[in-house]
Amino acid sequence: xxxxxxxxxxxxxxxxxxxxSRAFNDKYDIKKETKExxxxxxxxxGYIPNPIxxxxxxKRSLNIGVVVPEFINEYYSEIVIALQEFLISKGYQVLVxxxxxxxxxxxxxxxxxxxxxxxxxxxxxxxxNRNMKYYQDRIKEGYPIVFLNRIEESVPVSKVVFNNMxxxxxxxxxxxxxxxxxxxxxxxxxxxxxxxxxxxGFKKAMNKxxxxxxxxxxxxxxxxxKEGMEVIEDLIxxxxxxxxxxxVNDMVALGAIRKLKDNGYKVPEDVAFVGFTETxxxxxxxxxxxxxxxxxxxxxxxxxxxxxxxxxxxxxxxxTIVMNGEFNIRQSSVRESSIL
Amino acid sequence: xxxxxxxxxxxxxxxxxxxxSRAFNDKYDIKKETKExxxxxxxxxGYIPNPIxxxxxxKRSLNIGVVVPEFINEYYSEIVIALQEFLISKGYQVLVxxxxxxxxxxxxxxxxxxxxxxxxxxxxxxxxNRNMKYYQDRIKEGYPIVFLNRIEESVPVSKVVFNNMxxxxxxxxxxxxxxxxxxxxxxxxxxxxxxxxxxxGFKKAMNKxxxxxxxxxxxxxxxxxKEGMEVIEDLIxxxxxxxxxxxVNDMVALGAIRKLKDNGYKVPEDVAFVGFTETxxxxxxxxxxxxxxxxxxxxxxxxxxxxxxxxxxxxxxxxTIVMNGEFNIRQSSVRESSIL
DNA sequence: TTGTAGGCGTTATCAC
DNA sequence: GTGATAACGCCTACAA
Numbered sequence: 001x002x003x004x005x006x007x008x009x010x011x012x013x014x015x016x017x018x019x020x021s022r023a024f025n026d027k028y029d030i031k032k033e034t035k036e037x038x039x040x041x042x043x044x045x046g047y048i049p050n051p052i053x054x055x056x057x058x059k060r061s062l063n064i065g066v067v068v069p070e071f072i073n074e075y076y077s078e079i080v081i082a083l084q085e086f087l088i089s090k091g092y093q094v095l096v097x098x099x100x101x102x103x104x105x106x107x108x109x110x111x112x113x114x115x116x117x118x119x120x121x122x123x124x125x126x127x128x129n130r131n132m133k134y135y136q137d138r139i140k141e142g143y144p145i146v147f148l149n150r151i152e153e154s155v156p157v158s159k160v161v162f163n164n165m166x167x168x169x170x171x172x173x174x175x176x177x178x179x180x181x182x183x184x185x186x187x188x189x190x191x192x193x194x195x196x197x198x199x200x201g202f203k204k205a206m207n208k209x210x211x212x213x214x215x216x217x218x219x220x221x222x223x224x225x226k227e228g229m230e231v232i233e234d235l236i237x238x239x240x241x242x243x244x245x246x247x248v249n250d251m252v253a254l255g256a257i258r259k260l261k262d263n264g265y266k267v268p269e270d271v272a273f274v275g276f277t278e279t280x281x282x283x284x285x286x287x288x289x290x291x292x293x294x295x296x297x298x299x300x301x302x303x304x305x306x307x308x309x310x311x312x313x314x315x316x317x318x319x320t321i322v323m324n325g326e327f328n329i330r331q332s333s334v335r336e337s338s339i340l
Numbered sequence: 341x342x343x344x345x346x347x348x349x350x351x352x353x354x355x356x357x358x359x360x361s362r363a364f365n366d367k368y369d370i371k372k373e374t375k376e377x378x379x380x381x382x383x384x385x386g387y388i389p390n391p392i393x394x395x396x397x398x399k400r401s402l403n404i405g406v407v408v409p410e411f412i413n414e415y416y417s418e419i420v421i422a423l424q425e426f427l428i429s430k431g432y433q434v435l436v437x438x439x440x441x442x443x444x445x446x447x448x449x450x451x452x453x454x455x456x457x458x459x460x461x462x463x464x465x466x467x468x469n470r471n472m473k474y475y476q477d478r479i480k481e482g483y484p485i486v487f488l489n490r491i492e493e494s495v496p497v498s499k500v501v502f503n504n505m506x507x508x509x510x511x512x513x514x515x516x517x518x519x520x521x522x523x524x525x526x527x528x529x530x531x532x533x534x535x536x537x538x539x540x541g542f543k544k545a546m547n548k549x550x551x552x553x554x555x556x557x558x559x560x561x562x563x564x565x566k567e568g569m570e571v572i573e574d575l576i577x578x579x580x581x582x583x584x585x586x587x588v589n590d591m592v593a594l595g596a597i598r599k600l601k602d603n604g605y606k607v608p609e610d611v612a613f614v615g616f617t618e619t620x621x622x623x624x625x626x627x628x629x630x631x632x633x634x635x636x637x638x639x640x641x642x643x644x645x646x647x648x649x650x651x652x653x654x655x656x657x658x659x660t661i662v663m664n665g666e667f668n669i670r671q672s673s674v675r676e677s678s679i680l
Numbered sequence: 681t682t683g684t685a686g687g688c689g690t691t692a693t694c695a696c
Numbered sequence: 697g698t699g700a701t702a703a704c705g706c707c708t709a710c711a712a
Contacts, residue, residue: 005705016683021707028708031681051455052395053705056688059638063456071420077411084438093452096436098424115391116403254624261626266559284565284594285625286601345689356699361691368692369697393689396704683712689704696699 013041023130024049035144055117064092064307065113067182069101069126073223073251074279075296076124079148082300083122088251090308103128110134120144120307125151127189144310148303150193158306160299160321164194167292168201170327171274172246174290176209178335180244180272183211186221186231186256195248198276202246217242221252228255236263241271244333250275250282250291256331257285273332287331294325344387353381364389364463374491395457404647405453409441409466409480413563414590414619415636416464419488420642430648432459443468450474460484460647465491467529484650488643490533496648500639500661504534507632509539510667511614512586514630516549518675520584520612523551526561526571526596528588535588538616542586557582561592568595577605581611584673590615590622590631597625597672613672627671634665 006020006303013020015034022028023038055061064087068076076323084094095113099106106126111134113121120216121138123145125131132155139145147159175183185202188195199218221227229245232255235241241260247253253275257267265271267287275282275291282289302321309316346360353360355374362368363378368386376526395401403506408416424434435453439446446466451474453461461478463485465471472495479485479497487499515523525542528535539558546556561567568587572595575581581600593615597607605611607627615622615631621630642661649656 003705007705017706018684018708019682021705022682025707029681034681048455050449050705052392052457053688054707055392056390056396056690056705057707059688071411071417072414074412075584077417080411081438081440092438096438097434098421098436100421100425108472111388117392160680225620251620254621258624258626280591281594281621284597284598338501343689346690357690358692358700359698361689362698365691371697374697390689393704394691396689396706397691399704681704681712684710686709687707691703694700696697 003050004042004045004138005050007047007048007115009038009042009047012045013038030102051082059117060119061117062092063116063118064094064117064304065110065121066094066096067099067106067109067113067121067123068096069099069106069124071098072251073277075277075294078296079124079300082297083304086301086304087308088098090304092308099126101126103130103158103241107131107134110138114138114143120146120311122146122148122187122303124148127192129191142314143305144308144314146303146307148299155303156318158310158319160292160303160306160323160329162194162299163322163324164197165196165201165204167325167327168198168246168276170201171206171290171292172202172205173209173245174327174329175244175272175274175282175333176205176211178244178272178333180242182215182242183244183246184217184235184242186228186245186247186252187218188223188252190220219317223249223252225251225255225258228252228257229259232256232259232263236260241265244272244274246274247276249277250279250289253289253291253332254281257289268332268334272334273330278328290330290333292325292327295323299323343390344382344385345390346387349378349382349385352385353378399457400459401457402432402631403456404434404644405450405456405461406434406436407445407446407449407453407461407463408436409439411438413589413617415589415617417636418636418677419464419640422637423644426641426644427648430451430644432648439466441466443470447471447474450478454478454483458643460486460651462486462488462643462647464488467532469531482654483645484654485645486647486650488639495579498650498659498661500643500646500663502534502634502639503662503664504537505541505544507665507667508538508577508586508616509545510541511616511630511632512542512545513549514583514616514667515586515612515673516545516551517675518584518612520582522547522555522582523584523586524557524559524575524582525535526568526585526587526592527558528561528563528592530560538582538588561588563589563591565591565595565598568592568597569599572596572599572603576600581605584612584614586614587616589617590619590629593629593631593672594621608672608674612674615672618668622668622670630668630670630673632665632667635663639663 006017010017010020022030023035071077087094151159172291187199253273275289278291278293282291346357348358350360361371363375403471411417427434437449491499527539615629618631618633622631
């Protein structure tokens with residue numbers, strides 16, 4: 001079955017190809033009847049405009065590229081879903097590429113998408129910042145990019161971020177107020193901006209409540225359950241298990257909890273836990289996990305809006321949107337005596 | 341910063357554009373020195389070939405489209421990751437679109453990708469089959485498509501599927517052998533082929549062991565934890581909680597377990613559980629969840645291989661690959677007396 | 681209101 | 697070996 005082109009339609013109807021083209025692009029004057037005739041025959045023939053050709057001549061694709069560091073953790077899956085929902089409603093298609101937490105892959109992803117002429121890019125950068133030069137160059141050229149999370153201050157670009165410090169502070173303070181004396185923070189990669197900010201929030205709470213330095217600790221981990229487990233093994237080996245943990249995300253918390261249980265510890269009686277970037281699992285596990293919920297859908301939608309503004313008006317102002325979430329307290333971080 | 345084209349290079353070097361083009365495509369004769377000179381200047385200028393133009397004239401894109409029904413459940417996230425890893429190693433880029441378990445969106449996704457001239461498509465269809473006609477038409481035209489899971493027999497196309505029936509049978513038989521008398525199956529959407537097959541395996545085990553009809557039941561659910569919870573609410577209301585559940589996936593199992601625990605039931609003492617399509621959560625929750633593990637990476641890679649074969653040789657044979665997994669028995673489905 | 685013709689950045693088929 | 701030149705399918709001045 002051959003792919004028809006406007007040429008085929010033009011020939012069949014004995015009109016010029018430009019007339020046919022115009023029939024598909026409302027912005028030109030064209031007699032109503034010819035337009036309708038053209039659209040109808042096109043429909044009958046099963047004609048589909050070739051978007052590749054359109055891109056080549058128009059220099060725009062109505063495609064938007066999304067680069068995420070991973071979608072193993074629920075968070076970025078949700079981001080992509082929300083982004084797609086919003087952008088489709090605006091007439092764009094969404095092409096997703098994931099970087100597997102690998103800086104080089106991230107660069108290839110961004111380049112591939114830009115080379116494929118996506119009209120704009122939403123990037124959630126992975127660890128490290130060796131690609132910042134590349135992004136800065138594109139931004140200088142006027143290429144529409146919006147960042148989501150994990151972004152260093154240096155780049156002059158619109159971004160949507162979560163107020164990690166504030167909510168990390170709340171989560172930590174909650175543990176302190178519950179009466180836990182020795183609280184460790186499993187922090188994720190230190191060179192990840194979100195981790196850095198959560199660490200700051202943690203420290204701020206410790207300072208505010210004058211917790212002595214020997215009673216808290218920040219331990220670098222990754223973002224996976226496995227890494228939570230490894231830390232616990234190590235702490236048990238060194239007889240250094242604290243009263244409570246505040247974790248960079250739910251998966252790290254769940255891994256740590258598993259390992260503690262396997263070694264006879266009870267949660268929350270012996271060790272309390274708070275997670276972050278709440279997942280659906282928080283309510284399903286036993287004990288249910290306290291966690292900070294991020295407004296994933298709102299963040300994604302806002303990033304989409306900023307990008308579209310920028311695409312449609314290259315002088316659109318650069319904005320940094322800082323979002324807030326909610327802290328859901330559950331069994332994993334309350335004293336037995338407390339009423340939940 | 342302007343995007344350079346072969347024209348710019350040609351002008352700068354005082355050669356023709358065809359010479360420049362040839363420098364980038366080894367298959368033509370070209371003097372070694374001119375080639376090297378061209379490649380070097382191109383590099384210096386920061387020239388990047390425009391893939392859109394290439395597509396238009398070559399009719400191939402080195403892009404492959406992947407359509408998945410969702411990536412809320414871990415399974416399809418892993419599939420996409422594995423697919424991407426393999427296809428990138430073969431020189432292709434992977435464009436992912438998700439259908440949100442919506443048939444119409446799936447059709448739009450497939451069309452978008454095909455219109456964007458991806459060289460081939462890997463589709464994991466969502467529930468229902470109203471799009472089958474569309475796929476059949478494309479396949480008849482010789483368009484390379486490979487299906488992953490969830491596919492009806494009627495379509496003559498290569499596919500990679502899991503042997504759901506066999507492993508569903510094993511999982512069910514395990515529950516029977518553990519001595520559970522009354523076993524219910526939470527089945528997912530009945531018109532999903534994977535669900536259908538798992539139901540068959542469940543029934544087969546029941547028949548083999550001559551379990552009387554009043555001692556088993558198949559209850560249709562979705563694929564999310566929420567739906568597992570709803571079923572349990574209903575069963576508790578009707579005083580119809582069995583000894584054991586075999587669930588279409590881990591999330592449904594985890595939702596059901598949550599609801600039972602909230603109502604004072606103990607797992608596995610009062611009610612045992614087996615999940616399917618094992619997730620990372622299976623080992624993290626308490627009790628750890630027995631589940632059937634699918635060889636996700638192998639399945640994705642095989643689908644990628646089949647697609648590439650088909651792209652490179654349109655007469656490549658149509659194959660149906662049926663894969664096997666492993667059944668991991670954990671605490672959620674063993675009698676207290678048993679030794680794990 | 682419609683047609684002509686040139687261009688988007690490549691590749692590919694001819695000549696030379 | 698290399699250079700014109702015509703595709704690829706569409707958009708868009710400019711002319712008519």
